[in-house]
Amino acid sequence: MTDSAKTELLEMYHRLFEHFGPQHWWPADGPFEVIVGAILTQNTAWNNVTKAIRNLKKAGVLSCHAILDVPLEKLAELVRPSGYFNQKAKRLKNFCSFLAENYGCDLKSMFAEETGVLRDKLLSVKGIGPETADSILLYAGNLPVFVVDTYTYRVCSRHGLVAEETSYDEMQALFMNSLDPDVKLFKEYHALLVMTGKNYCRKKPRCQECPLLGFGEPAP
DNA sequence: GACCAGGCACATC
């Protein structure tokens, strides 16, 4: 990791923070709700997720035990507004089975695991990939793990910080090797990148017409 | 009506 990359990432953070201000992420009521949201928001607008979570709350199905007890079809119906509802109902049950079998449905004991070990275990749950696992670790577990998502790619490639074909792990390493392992910073930075990424084209990450918001230089 | 949204698993080559 070069010093210039470190400086650049820190500078980008400060400019984004000045522009957008604090984002107060993750919007959820407690760590279990964060995890449910992390699964439900996969490739889905957050607005739809809030509807699904509201349904779960109203039905009293927002706990490990309740999700395990409710029939799959009923669970799918409750999370319908978040899209991919059949898959996501299974994924919620997969995670809760994992939590029940390994930690007696207790998030505190789950997060007591060594971070790297827990990450691998989460990744072994069907329906939890790198971004979902890292969102769980950072936003539910308050562990210093940087979350990479589609917007991280979009913004970083827009600004010529990485090649478009950069892998998730490489992208994550770029941030984690450049920044202090600061949970607050990691949360804020990820949230700010999402805000920024929404202003950039999806199909043309290096589009010259996208706003630069006063930082960095566009890729040549 | 087309396009997009805070991914992931699985099939196939």
Place this chain on the structure above:
DNA sequence: GATGTGCATGGT
């Protein structure tokens, strides 16, 4: 290992 495809609702 890379590439393609299914999953699905709701907002713009």
